[in-house]
Amino acid sequence: MFRRPMTRLLLSVLSLALLASCETSPEGAQDGGDSPDLSGIVMEKDEMAGELGKAQGISAKEGQIKQEQAEFLELSQAFEQRYGKKLDGVRLTEGQAALLKTMLSAEMDVSLQGLLQSLIDTRDDIEKLEQDIDGLKAQLPTPDVVGRGDAHLSLAVDYLVKNHGLDKKEADRLARRSLLTDNLAPGMEVWHFYTDGVYATTVTQGTAKVSPYFLNVRAMRRLQTERDDAMALAASLEAEITVLEATRDQLRADLTSLKTRHEDLKIERDLLYEDKEALVEADESVWYYVDTKRSLRQKEIIAPAGIKLKDWRPELFVDKLDLRTDDTIDMYAEDFGVKRIKGLMLLPDGVWREGRDYTVILNDTGRKATLQLDATDRFKSEAFVVVLK
DSSP states (O other), X not given: XXXXXXXXXXXXXXXXXXXXXXXXXXXXXXXXXXXXSGGGSOOOOXXXXXHHHHHXXXXXXXXXXXXXXHHHHHHHHHHHHHHSOOOXXXXXXXXXXXXHHHHHHHOOOHHHHHHHHHHHHHHHHHHHHHHHHHHHXXXXXXXXXXXXXXXXXXXXXXXXXXXXXXXXXXXXXXHHTSOOOSOOOTTOEEEEXXXXXXXXXXXXXXXXXXXXXXHHHHHHHHHHHHHHHHHHHHHHHHHHHHHHHHHHHHHHHHHHHHHHHHHHHHHHHHHHXXXXXXXXXXXXXXXXXXXXXXXXXXXXXXXXXXSOBSOOOGXXXXXXXXXXXXXXXXXXXXXXXXXXXXXXXXXXXXXXXXXXXXXXXXXXXXXXXXXXXXXXXHHTTOEEEEEEO
């Protein structure tokens, strides 16, 4: 617990890390490709470089104080548990320091003696570091103390304009070439250095409750978290896009299939409509065959004696009359190779009666005969043979 050499080594390492981290800035140089690295700024005078080093040394010593304070707190807790007396804060009053020194001189227990010595040494180290910081600050120009809402860039521009008479545009250009940070907290100290057109700056903790290193680390972790969240979101969105594209392709295929099916259904509908119309027309029509008595006998459609159907031949009835629109059939003698038509009758005989179901109209010359169907309902879906006499 009281290995002071190891503690000093850890303090040195942490101080170097703090020195480097306090100069870390999330801003880069934004001026025409100039290097954002401080090493790219040419220090034209050793005095400026020395002052910048002293300001950075303050940051390192502030880090050491934090480590010493943490060690003091740990030691004071051990002291309270061991001796039953509580030490307030991380600073010893003169009375507390005298008491510890008295106890140290009289204490025979090696473990307690080491604890007391560690408390005294830590307290002395803190005071020495604070004195060193005060000494360094006395050698440097007064820094800007960060207030609520202050930004590093605006503080730098104001310094160059007010203290060195630069115009605001030139001041902004020089400020952006230095190491700036957005990670400021009230109480931090911003140090400015300017010589012959070269500007440098650094930030120390001052009276702030957190160090620049802490804020930089927190900002870096936040950026890493945001990056990881963004990558996870991108992966999720990419997966969703893949699913949506697959869904889109399937919908397109379904749409194509539906269009094809729609066209097929239209064709089927038209065919059904035609079939329906054909059936309706068939129901509303009458089929017939017309010829002379002599020709019908020659074709053996009617018997040799009398006028009766010898054989029913469905293939004869290719002509039809749609009774919804017409009820007459005109016949001309010349079409059948005769000079005149003297009369006509319908077969099969006895199904329809002239004067009741139909009327025969002959013109004066007999060259034309008209069959007028009067009882059209009796002829629907039927077929007959017209025998010309």
